[in-house]
Amino acid sequence: MYDVIIVGAGAAGLTAAVYTCRKKLNTAILSIDVGGQTNLTNHIENYPGTGPMSGPELMQRFQNEAIGFGAEIIMGKANKVDKTEKGFKVGLANGEEYECKALILAYGKVPRSLGIENEEKFFGRGVSTCVTCDAPLYKNRETAVIGGGNSAVEGALELATIAKKVYLVHRRDTFRADEITVEKLKNNPNIELVLNSVGTKVIGDKNVDGMEVENMATKDRRTLKVDGIFIEIGYVVDTSFVQHLVKVNDKKEIIVDERGNTSHPGIFAAGDITPVPYKQTVIAAGDGSKAALECYRWLTGGKGAILDW
Amino acid sequence: MYDVIIVGAGAAGLTAAVYTCRKKLNTAILSIDVGGQTNLTNHIENYPGTGPMSGPELMQRFQNEAIGFGAEIIMGKANKVDKTEKGFKVGLANGEEYECKALILAYGKVPRSLGIENEEKFFGRGVSTCVTCDAPLYKNRETAVIGGGNSAVEGALELATIAKKVYLVHRRDTFRADEITVEKLKNNPNIELVLNSVGTKVIGDKNVDGMEVENMATKDRRTLKVDGIFIEIGYVVDTSFVQHLVKVNDKKEIIVDERGNTSHPGIFAAGDITPVPYKQTVIAAGDGSKAALECYRWLTGGKGAILDW
Numbered sequence: 001m002y003d004v005i006i007v008g009a010g011a012a013g014l015t016a017a018v019y020t021c022r023k024k025l026n027t028a029i030l031s032i033d034v035g036g037q038t039n040l041t042n043h044i045e046n047y048p049g050t051g052p053m054s055g056p057e058l059m060q061r062f063q064n065e066a067i068g069f070g071a072e073i074i075m076g077k078a079n080k081v082d083k084t085e086k087g088f089k090v091g092l093a094n095g096e097e098y099e100c101k102a103l104i105l106a107y108g109k110v111p112r113s114l115g116i117e118n119e120e121k122f123f124g125r126g127v128s129t130c131v132t133c134d135a136p137l138y139k140n141r142e143t144a145v146i147g148g149g150n151s152a153v154e155g156a157l158e159l160a161t162i163a164k165k166v167y168l169v170h171r172r173d174t175f176r177a178d179e180i181t182v183e184k185l186k187n188n189p190n191i192e193l194v195l196n197s198v199g200t201k202v203i204g205d206k207n208v209d210g211m212e213v214e215n216m217a218t219k220d221r222r223t224l225k226v227d228g229i230f231i232e233i234g235y236v237v238d239t240s241f242v243q244h245l246v247k248v249n250d251k252k253e254i255i256v257d258e259r260g261n262t263s264h265p266g267i268f269a270a271g272d273i274t275p276v277p278y279k280q281t282v283i284a285a286g287d288g289s290k291a292a293l294e295c296y297r298w299l300t301g302g303k304g305a306i307l308d309w
Numbered sequence: 310m311y312d313v314i315i316v317g318a319g320a321a322g323l324t325a326a327v328y329t330c331r332k333k334l335n336t337a338i339l340s341i342d343v344g345g346q347t348n349l350t351n352h353i354e355n356y357p358g359t360g361p362m363s364g365p366e367l368m369q370r371f372q373n374e375a376i377g378f379g380a381e382i383i384m385g386k387a388n389k390v391d392k393t394e395k396g397f398k399v400g401l402a403n404g405e406e407y408e409c410k411a412l413i414l415a416y417g418k419v420p421r422s423l424g425i426e427n428e429e430k431f432f433g434r435g436v437s438t439c440v441t442c443d444a445p446l447y448k449n450r451e452t453a454v455i456g457g458g459n460s461a462v463e464g465a466l467e468l469a470t471i472a473k474k475v476y477l478v479h480r481r482d483t484f485r486a487d488e489i490t491v492e493k494l495k496n497n498p499n500i501e502l503v504l505n506s507v508g509t510k511v512i513g514d515k516n517v518d519g520m521e522v523e524n525m526a527t528k529d530r531r532t533l534k535v536d537g538i539f540i541e542i543g544y545v546v547d548t549s550f551v552q553h554l555v556k557v558n559d560k561k562e563i564i565v566d567e568r569g570n571t572s573h574p575g576i577f578a579a580g581d582i583t584p585v586p587y588k589q590t591v592i593a594a595g596d597g598s599k600a601a602l603e604c605y606r607w608l609t610g611g612k613g614a615i616l617d618w
Contacts, residue, residue, distance in 0.1 A: 015357045015591060022355055022445060024470055045378075046331055048324045048371045048594055049359045062357045132602075136331060157609075161333055180610060258567055259586055277568055278602045282324060285357055286595015293441075293587045300466075301489060 005100035008107030010036020011281045012271025012288035014062035019292030021069035035059030042124040108272040109235035118202035126208025131155035138163045143228040152232035153177040160190040260291030314409035317416030319345020320590045321580025321597035323371035328601030330378035344368030351433040417581040418544035427511035435517025440464035447472045452537040461541035462486040469499040478503045569600030
């Protein structure tokens with residue numbers, strides 16, 4: 001019986017563990033990986049205090065600290081949560097079950113992928129899912145953004161202030177973004193629209209050298225010579241196994257208040273599994289800390305009265 | 310004319326600057342100090358990713374990074390903000406004025422101090438204003454907490470799980486905290502209540518050795534032999550010079566939404582000047598990042614549509 005089980009070992013979950021362990025709460029982390037989406041970035045400059053380093057290196061530090069304060073990390077995919085008399089029971093895909101008094105859900109989202117050849121192979125070596133994180137690496141270089149939603153369009157505009165060239169590859173010929181933004185896109189000399197087209201293959205040796213794209217009408221294929229490919233086609237949320245306990249929004253993200261409380265007492269959430277709009281390591285860490293402190297407050301009977309710090 | 314002026318150079322303000330500068334926004338920080346309240350802590354273990362270090366050392370790193378990305382730091386006390394045709398004008402106490410398109414208020418709160426002899430001298434050397442930050446430094450040692458509000462009471466209980474002894478010095482004989490919490494306080498063998506009493510002097514050579522307290526009824530003085538003194542008598546908020554622009558709550562804290570928007574378009578806020586309940590460096594940093602990204606979104610005309618990341 002743990003005091004706290006944290007599901008997920010990305011920036012939010014590991015930070016939450018640092019805080020719960022420092023409050024002397026007996027803490028287990030259940031996770032399919034250690035590092036979460038931060039691992040996908042090969043160069044982070046905007047997590048303050050550490051200087052530039054790779055995502056996995058930063059997450060290794062978070063992990064060492066969480067373990068150093070006493071967190072136990074158990075590898076496995078949580079796929080079942082039930083209320084028990086004394087708290088909660090979390091089941092893993094391998095059949096193991098763990099019990100706890102309070103639960104912090106911080107297992108994030110998974111970026112949707114194109115599912116094309118070489119895509120996964122080059123994650124972190126030219127293929128990225130985060131313009132905000134990685135755009136500064138492509139100063140004066142050639143790049144492609146894949147997608148047609150807001151994050152692809154805004155991403156292309158942002159990238160075009162840094163990169164020499166941005167191909168925006170979109171499977172339709174219209175954009176969902178608002179008119180003024182689409183105008184900007186069309187008027188930007190650094191952006192070339194590649195419409196009615198899909199990426200079919202990532203090309204490269206050690207790093208990305210290009211991307212093969214196919215025009216869906218003509219079936220013509222061409223290769224875009226690029227160093228960076230940003231796949232911005234959204235994220236997959238999986239909260240199916242907790243929806244009988246906590247309220248989710250229309251995107252199936254777990255609804256939290258500004259301190260990480262979900263709709264169910266004793267269940268807290270932080271990071272990209274919540275509706276937080278900006279996926280950044282430092283934001284996930286901050287919200288992980290809030291959820292952990294709120295969890296501590298709840299476990300110690302302090303509900304209602306927030307500390308008047 | 311700056312794109313962004315950030316008022317305050319603590320964890321929230323410096324992180325906001327890292328983010329605005331990386332978005333190529335021309336950024337100035339106006340502040341009376343660099344580091345803010347984090348500077349008051351001489352040993353931080355719970356900011357993930359850096360390992361333990363002093364507050365000033367961590368803030369020096371934040372500062373170096375903000376400056377490295379292009380932020381300009383201007384020392385001075387902001388005491389005037391006006392709306393202009395193109396944005397805002399911020400005045401300093403020395404009469405200087407600076408203009409900007411958007412404004413991020415992140416100048417925090419100042420812990421209220423007792424105003425007694427040696428108190429300021431020993432800040433960071435035994436005198437602390439943050440139990441959550443510094444309690445782990447006092448394992449098996451003797452300590453005092455000054456105050457009678459929730460943060461003092463909760464702080465004493467938290468400290469008593471780590472320290473050998475906690476004197477709780479309170480000027481009245483009743484507590485504002487709820488009954489169940491006060492019961493816990495009275496039943497805790499590690500806590501000694503020193504009621505109807507005020508601290509009159511901090512005693513020490515290089516570090517704190519004790520605290521002189523006076524019983525307000527009898528005027529008797531005694532010395533508590535302690536290594537750590539936690540002053541938990543609240544924080545002073547000063548938002549008087551921005552209240553004609555932004556809405557504040559009953560504690561005069563600037564009201565923000567979950568992304569750092571204030572009630573005034575183009576003005577954002579983060580950190581301890583907002584109602585965020587837990588004052589932690591990583592939380593201020595995370596919220597500083599949110600405010601900066603929201604500011605960028607606003608400056609680039611993206612109001613309404615949040616990026617569907």
